[in-house]
Amino acid sequence: xxxxxxxxxxxxxxxxxxxxxxxxxxxxxxxxxxxxxxxxxxxxxxxxxxxxxxxxxxxxxxxxxxxxxxxxxxxxxxxxxxxxxxxxxxxxxxxxxxxxxxxxxxxxxxxxxxxxxxx
Amino acid sequence: xxxxxxxxxxxxxxxxxxxxxxxxxxxxxxxxxxxxxxxxxxxxxxxxxxxxxxxxxxxxxxxxxxxxxxxxxxxxxxxxxxxxxxxxxxxxxxxxxxxxxxxxxxxxxxxxxxxxxxxxxxxxxxxxxxxxxxxxxxxxxxxxxxxxxxxxxxxxxxxxxxxxxxxxxxxxxxxxxxxxxxxxxxxxxxxxxxxxxxxxxxxxxxxxxxxxxxxxxxxxxxxxxxxxxxxxxxxxxxxxxxxxxxxxxxxxxxxxxxxxxxxxxxxxxxxxxxxxxxxxxxxxxxxxxxxxxxxxxxxxxxxxxxxxxxxxxxxxxxxxxxxxxxxxxxxxxxxxxxxxxxxxxxxxxxxxxxxxxxxxxxxxxxxxxxxxxxxxxxxxxxxxxxxxxxxxxxxxxxxxxxxxxxxxxx
Numbered sequence: 001x002x003x004x005x006x007x008x009x010x011x012x013x014x015x016x017x018x019x020x021x022x023x024x025x026x027x028x029x030x031x032x033x034x035x036x037x038x039x040x041x042x043x044x045x046x047x048x049x050x051x052x053x054x055x056x057x058x059x060x061x062x063x064x065x066x067x068x069x070x071x072x073x074x075x076x077x078x079x080x081x082x083x084x085x086x087x088x089x090x091x092x093x094x095x096x097x098x099x100x101x102x103x104x105x106x107x108x109x110x111x112x113x114x115x116x117x118x119x
Numbered sequence: 120x121x122x123x124x125x126x127x128x129x130x131x132x133x134x135x136x137x138x139x140x141x142x143x144x145x146x147x148x149x150x151x152x153x154x155x156x157x158x159x160x161x162x163x164x165x166x167x168x169x170x171x172x173x174x175x176x177x178x179x180x181x182x183x184x185x186x187x188x189x190x191x192x193x194x195x196x197x198x199x200x201x202x203x204x205x206x207x208x209x210x211x212x213x214x215x216x217x218x219x220x221x222x223x224x225x226x227x228x229x230x231x232x233x234x235x236x237x238x239x240x241x242x243x244x245x246x247x248x249x250x251x252x253x254x255x256x257x258x259x260x261x262x263x264x265x266x267x268x269x270x271x272x273x274x275x276x277x278x279x280x281x282x283x284x285x286x287x288x289x290x291x292x293x294x295x296x297x298x299x300x301x302x303x304x305x306x307x308x309x310x311x312x313x314x315x316x317x318x319x320x321x322x323x324x325x326x327x328x329x330x331x332x333x334x335x336x337x338x339x340x341x342x343x344x345x346x347x348x349x350x351x352x353x354x355x356x357x358x359x360x361x362x363x364x365x366x367x368x369x370x371x372x373x374x375x376x377x378x379x380x381x382x383x384x385x386x387x388x389x390x391x392x393x394x395x396x397x398x399x400x401x402x403x404x405x406x407x408x409x410x411x412x413x414x415x416x417x418x419x420x421x422x423x424x425x426x427x428x429x430x431x432x433x434x435x436x437x438x439x440x441x442x443x444x445x446x447x448x449x450x451x452x453x454x455x456x457x458x459x460x461x462x463x464x465x466x467x468x469x470x471x472x473x474x475x476x477x478x479x480x481x482x483x484x485x486x487x488x489x490x491x492x493x494x495x496x497x498x499x500x501x502x503x504x505x506x507x508x509x510x511x512x513x514x515x516x517x518x519x520x521x522x523x524x525x526x527x528x529x
Contacts (some may be wrong), residue, residue, distance in 0.1 A: 014314045017321040024325055103313040104360055106320035
């Protein structure tokens with residue numbers, strides 16, 4: 001099974017880095033990219049990737065709201081929230097299968113998550 | 120004119136012209152040359168005396184510090200003119216009916232109540248030390264704006280002239296705002312730097328993987344350059360982390376967010392590998408000895424930051440060709456991790472000041488670059504885990520930093 005992802009981040013430098021990193025180092029197919037919360041909801045619900053990566057803050061909209069919307073729309077894949085500050089948003093425990101990766105850790109925290117998933 | 124039987128409380132509300140008093144006081148002061156000191160040691164001068172009253176009204180009133188006199192049950196008795204000015208009230212001001220606490224910001228009332236209880240000698244609380252203790256509170260002035268006031272109190276219930284408490288207030292709004300501004304600036308700077316640092320590290324992963332794949336003979340400068348770039352990016356990542364944590368500690372918002380079972384030996388090995396280039400540049404050899412033992416439940420990113428900061432310090436303040444030894448041993452109270460270097464060392468005064476944010480010793484500045492944030496943050500992280508960090512050092516001999524980390528952290 002090919003693992004696929006939609007990546008949403010308003011900073012194109014970091015969004016493209018994640019995309020290249022996932023494709024080149026992990027063989028994960030980047031099926032969609034988004035630069036704000038609204039686009040993220042659209043892409044995730046339309047493309048139904050294996051998992052989604054969303055930036056916490058990407059106006060208009062934010063990652064948490066986007067995850068709430070796609071969950072309401074029936075998307076059940078794991079969602080990774082990329083946060084600028086360590087521990088930001090760690091309280092949203094009502095959302096299932098949401099994982100926080102701090103930008104502070106660089107790609108190493110994402111690598112740990114992917115290793116855990118066997119991807 | 121007040122009689123000599125007045126208590127101190129009566130003198131705190133300025134209701135009269137004191138010119139005559141002042142003249143009398145000056146005369147009296149001249150007569151009692153050379154030392155017009157007013158205090159418990161000088162029984163000649165009591166609050167009711169003209170000389171003392173002159174001091175309280177004029178001298179205390181002229182200071183930027185306001186004083187409030189509370190009776191033994193905590194009720195308001197009077198305030199100096201400086202206190203009235205500080206809050207923008209006219210002479211003879213009295214607090215609202217609900218008491219002084221009504222003027223304190225709701226978020227700071229608990230702080231004020233606890234401080235007063237300590238001042239009153241509540242046996243359940245730590246005793247108040249009037250020489251060193253103070254609390255910062257937001258207090259509402261006549262315009263309805265809150266000002267940050269630093270409050271210090273003295274229990275003078277046993278003094279018949281006071282029969283209560285004297286609480287002094289200094290307006291520290293500019294200091295508090297400067298600290299808040301610094302925290303906000305650190306936070307914004309750190310936040311903005313995170314994305315480019317993460318991008319560099321991710322791109323370096325890609326570059327290294329690509330170089331491995333091409334299998335052509337590259338000049339050795341290529342992988343060496345990649346390694347140096349990674350070392351610099353990791354150093355920047357540490358600095359950004361320290362900036363962010365320092366800001367969070369300043370504003371009391373520092374929390375540990377992850378709790379993981381961590382293999383310390385693996386973590387130490389990783390951090391040493393990340394520091395290899397920096398150690399190499401200084402020709403410092405890092406060795407480690409880890410006794411097998413249980414895993415610890417910690418925030419692995421933060422404890423990684425502790426190990427990286429202490430290793431980096433040991434390398435940066437090491438001598439060219441020096442050695443750094445890291446040891447980790449399971450003890451009864453937890454893991455004991457030691458960082459022993461043979462570097463420039465510190466004198467006792469420097470060791471005592473190490474936790475101060477932005478403090479850097481002169482010798483340290485001459486020896487290596489640094490921000491003076493890392494140590495305070497490192498100590499804060501260890502303490503947030505319920506651990507301790509101790510430093511022993513000798514000038515020109517080296518430094519040993521010992522971290523004691525409980526197995527199950529608080």
